Amino acid sequence: MPKTKLATIQLNSSDEIESNLEQCHHWIKQAYKQGAKLVALPENFAYMGRESDKIQNLALIQKKAQNFLSKVAIEFQIFVLGGGYPSISPDPEKAYNRASIFSPEGIEVFQYNKIHLFDTNPGDGIHYKESRTVLSGSAIPNTIDIPEIGRVSSVICYDLRFPELFRKISEQNVQIIFVPSAFTELTGGAHWEVLLRARAIENFVYIVAPGQTGTHTLSNSATETRNDGRLSQASTLKKTYGHSMVISPWGEILLDAGEEVGCNLVEIDLDDVEIARKKIPALDHRFLR
Template structure:
């Protein structure tokens, strides 16, 4: 298997789904034109707005997001991750779901976010994701995609739970997807260092699509969609604009890093 280009798309999603889908398609097309074969959209790519509106739109968004991913993957001949969109769950709640779709429109993997962001930040913002989001009850999958290797899924706040990524690494993941809508306040200190840690400790590539800028009210995201190699080197950074971080994924490089730093083989889990 040779190297290929991966794109971590960066968006400023709003409460307007039509505008969000149009912006997402524009970035998918641009990434495909640059040669990307693996493309990831961020968490909340189709909608960033108040919880009440999200709950109202959830049945429509769930259907449209899945259909959009199939259409885009086929149209631009990319393997495409929709990094998180609402799907109806219990009354008054949704799942936050990621779907990975192949170039023929086939569903390759699905994951409902299990770690929910319930935090009071010093900047005055309070987040209670669990108030309207139901956590998934299955660990994220690793899927073998011909020509692209083994890809593991996660979503945003998951990045603070290293045991989840160790599960993905033990399942053979070569590429770790971390689509996110990381807050501006936490992102400036934690986003890049957490992603680099997940790459280094699992000797895997990290592809991290992101939200950026002002979405609605006081909701602001950090940006800096990243592609990071297994040594922890940042290969591409989208900055704070609507764009994409695009960089090569080289399986040979990953094998060399794992040979030089065989920490996964040195684990002694029986002691823990």
């Protein structure tokens, strides 16, 4: 099978939607010029700001994000994954956290609503409660066949910690799993690389994980409280880890983007999926199913 080029875009998104999308367009254009067939954007690529504002402007953010993904896919005749943008849900006070893939025809060909929500207190001074403004999805991600790229699927960020979800996806004979993310600086430094490599090795798949990087001003976020119970104030800063990665089916790090915003390309060979599975046919040896 011929090799193909994929691109991850690493961003430092804010609550300025137009500015975020302009940055996305700039880096997608660079990826296109370098021959990428699919470009993957991280979680919160379109909006990363106050959660109360997100809910208040939900329809607008969703429309702008989806229109952008469709138009840029058409403009550059590539597949584009937008990983993690707010979308209307049945609950008027909550959004879905959705990942979509758009085709070169501008058509949404894949959609997944994040299942596992980041309700944690990891020790960085912020109590995260994603479920306050996000509704959990209920469907396991499907897989789609993309010509010249492979059989792909996507999860979102915190889903990475749940190997049973990846195993359900791998049962669909997937070859590439995207993990668009916004890992915190603390949890990313501790676990990001290990988790990505583990999921790749367990399922003998490529893992493509674009991320957010740097410091983000939260401006009195409605979903994050300090450990003393008080709401965070305008000076509160959230730091994301960066280090967008691509991992081979053998667990090798093919790409580590470090902490800089930008576009990074990697060439993959889907033959490596089958080679890894033949070397160690662990998926065929499973006792518990």
